Amino acid sequence: MLEVRNISVKIGDFNLKVEKYNTRGRRNFIIGENGAGKSTFLKAISGIIQIDSGEIILDGKRIDNLPIWERRVSYIPQNLLLFPQYSVKDNLLLSVRYGSGDLGIYNELVKAMALDGILERNIFSISGGEAQRVAVARAIISKPRILLMDEPFSMQDERSRMSIISNLLKLVERYDITYVYVTHNVRDLELGFDSLTTLEGGRVVETVSSLDELRTYSSLSLLDYRNIVKIDDQFFKIADEAIIEEPGGYPCSCSFSNGSYFCSVIIEGETYFFTSSSNHRAVIFRKDRCKKLE
Amino acid sequence: MLFQARLPTFLPHPTSNVKSPLRWIFLPFLLIYFLIIVIPIARVLSFQPVSYIERDISSGILQSIAITYEICAVVATSAVLFSLPYSFIMARGRTGLYKAADSFVEIPIMIPHTVVGVMMLITFEPGMPLGKLISTVFPGYSFDDTIFAVFITLFFLSSAYSIREIGTSYRGDIINYENVAKTLGIGEITSFAIISMRMLLRPILKGFLLTWARSVSEVGAILIVAYYIFPSFSKVTGVFIYSQWISEGLGPAAASSAILVLTGIVITAVFKIVESYHVRSAEY
Numbered sequence: 112m113l114e115v116r117n118i119s120v121k122i123g124d125f126n127l128k129v130e131k132y133n134t135r136g137r138r139n140f141i142i143g144e145n146g147a148g149k150s151t152f153l154k155a156i157s158g159i160i161q162i163d164s165g166e167i168i169l170d171g172k173r174i175d176n177l178p179i180w181e182r183r184v185s186y187i188p189q190n191l192l193l194f195p196q197y198s199v200k201d202n203l204l205l206s207v208r209y210g211s212g213d214l215g216i217y218n219e220l221v222k223a224m225a226l227d228g229i230l231e232r233n234i235f236s237i238s239g240g241e242a243q244r245v246a247v248a249r250a251i252i253s254k255p256r257i258l259l260m261d262e263p264f265s266m267q268d269e270r271s272r273m274s275i276i277s278n279l280l281k282l283v284e285r286y287d288i289t290y291v292y293v294t295h296n297v298r299d300l301e302l303g304f305d306s307l308t309t310l311e312g313g314r315v316v317e318t319v320s321s322l323d324e325l326r327t328y329s330s331l332s333l334l335d336y337r338n339i340v341k342i343d344d345q346f347f348k349i350a351d352e353a354i355i356e357e358p359g360g361y362p363c364s365c366s367f368s369n370g371s372y373f374c375s376v377i378i379e380g381e382t383y384f385f386t387s388s389s390n391h392r393a394v395i396f397r398k399d400r401c402k403k404l405e
Numbered sequence: 406m407l408f409q410a411r412l413p414t415f416l417p418h419p420t421s422n423v424k425s426p427l428r429w430i431f432l433p434f435l436l437i438y439f440l441i442i443v444i445p446i447a448r449v450l451s452f453q454p455v456s457y458i459e460r461d462i463s464s465g466i467l468q469s470i471a472i473t474y475e476i477c478a479v480v481a482t483s484a485v486l487f488s489l490p491y492s493f494i495m496a497r498g499r500t501g502l503y504k505a506a507d508s509f510v511e512i513p514i515m516i517p518h519t520v521v522g523v524m525m526l527i528t529f530e531p532g533m534p535l536g537k538l539i540s541t542v543f544p545g546y547s548f549d550d551t552i553f554a555v556f557i558t559l560f561f562l563s564s565a566y567s568i569r570e571i572g573t574s575y576r577g578d579i580i581n582y583e584n585v586a587k588t589l590g591i592g593e594i595t596s597f598a599i600i601s602m603r604m605l606l607r608p609i610l611k612g613f614l615l616t617w618a619r620s621v622s623e624v625g626a627i628l629i630v631a632y633y634i635f636p637s638f639s640k641v642t643g644v645f646i647y648s649q650w651i652s653e654g655l656g657p658a659a660a661s662s663a664i665l666v667l668t669g670i671v672i673t674a675v676f677k678i679v680e681s682y683h684v685r686s687a688e689y
Binding site: 122179181186188196209249250255 | 581584588592
């Protein structure tokens with residue numbers, strides 16, 4: 112299990128301050144807006160960025176004072192960073208030759224991930240999907256205790272991405288690896304997760320084990336921006352029964368699509384969106400039928 | 406694969422469009438630029454007949470070019486060797502102190518070269534504080550008109566080119582690959598050797614060539630610190646051609662210049678071929 116306690120990192124004007132973060136189970140996801148500090152957080156855990164204070168504990172042992180190569184924390188960045196001077200095979204075998212890698216895992220993964228046909232190719236001649244498989248395989252071959260993934264599959268179409276994540280789940284089970292996966296896409300969570308953490312402005316907003324537990328505007332608006340409005344400085348999750356057509360209410364325009372109306376409403380100069388079973392021109396919201404968000 | 410693809414520098418950018426009006430607006434500027442570069446080179450190569458240039462070979466210009474190229478190669482090699490640890494440390498510096506230190510690198514480039522010559526004399530002459538210190542370690546030490554004077558002056562003036570070429574590549578991109586290698590359990594020295602050094606080969610070649618070329622072209626500072634190089638009484642090529650022009654006139658100086666430019670073109674071409682070969686073999 113990974114535990115992060117009171118870490119702080121300052122890079123220019125940006126401050127990452129995470130008081131407490133724990134992984135729960137094997138599948139851990141982190142969401143957050145651009146600039147929320149997700150990449151910085153992963154880099155701090157892996158040791159690529161040195162933390163200014165705090166503790167990072169992996170399986171009961173402090174690792175923040177260890178050099179990167181002794182932490183057994185693999186990191187897959189968004190742009191994968193396959194080593195351009197080496198072939199696919201050499202990329203995969205690098206950790207076996209010089210690091211903590213395992214030749215047995217290499218042999219298994221080459222077959223399991225259907226990489227045997229591209230082993231001799233250089234990395235510029237393989238497709239984006241193949242490169243992502245190579246990056247995942249390269250990380251798993253190094254036998255990490257925890258695998259950090261910074262949206263490495265974000266450039267794939269949804270079906271391919273889900274397929275890669277689904278295969279990844281089988282691999283991490285097989286090799287007993289915990290992973291932390293940064294994502295922007297709510298669909299990535301559909302294959303299940305043990306923890307979902309929201310980062311905002313370099314801070315952990317909340318960590319939950321199911322989507323129903325989400326309580327904050329930051330988290331909910333990231334997963335689905337619809338049906339959230341801000342009235343009198345308070346965010347509300349609105350349901351259909353809370354929407355009342357009212358001349359003189361907030362101006363609203365709707366379009367019909369997929370069996371319901373998709374509406375935009377202007378409240379105190381800001382535009383919000385909601386779905387409704389009816390068409391509306393001006394609305395008010397019954398706060399007692401809305402869920403108040405933190 | 407878009408996210409990592411690198412194009413060789415000699416290929417046109419995929420978005421270039423022959424019908425672009427901007428292309429036709431910019432083309433005259435490009436032509437003027439090339440004319441400014443090419444015409445003086447063509448002039449120096451054709452100013453004297455080949456027979457005259459052949460006779461000039463016996464003037465000592467070849468020996469001068471040889472010693473100049475050798476010293477400059479040592480300077481460029483040293484600059485590259487210093488660039489690697491410099492880049493490694495500066496890439497990891499997060500405080501303003503590192504940035505302040507880093508800004509010193511370009512200062513030698515902006516100082517007039519005669520001033521650099523004076524600076525070297527008042528620093529390294531045996532009568533000066535640092536020179537005195539060196540004298541105590543190396544009895545009989547002298548500075549002006551020595552190979553050391555030429556070396557240290559050229560190093561001061563031209564090492565920035567290697568430092569910047571290698572440092573920019575390392576900090577911009579290569580360090581990220583090195584960090585990913587470390588997360589695979591590969592140690593620091595090994596990661597630097599098998600990932601970064603391999604990726605730095607091209608910047609190293611480029612940095613070497615830039616530093617070497619800049620050193621070969623130096624005259625002003627060398628005139629002050631080492632008009633002759635003892636004990637051989639040889640002169641670096643810039644000084645040799647300058648003294649030829651002063652004592653014998655434009656004709657012999659132009660002939661010697663033609664020989665220097667020709668050898669320079671050949672060496673630059675060899676470097677470019679080696680560099681492009683490396684690009685093909687290491688990246689494609």
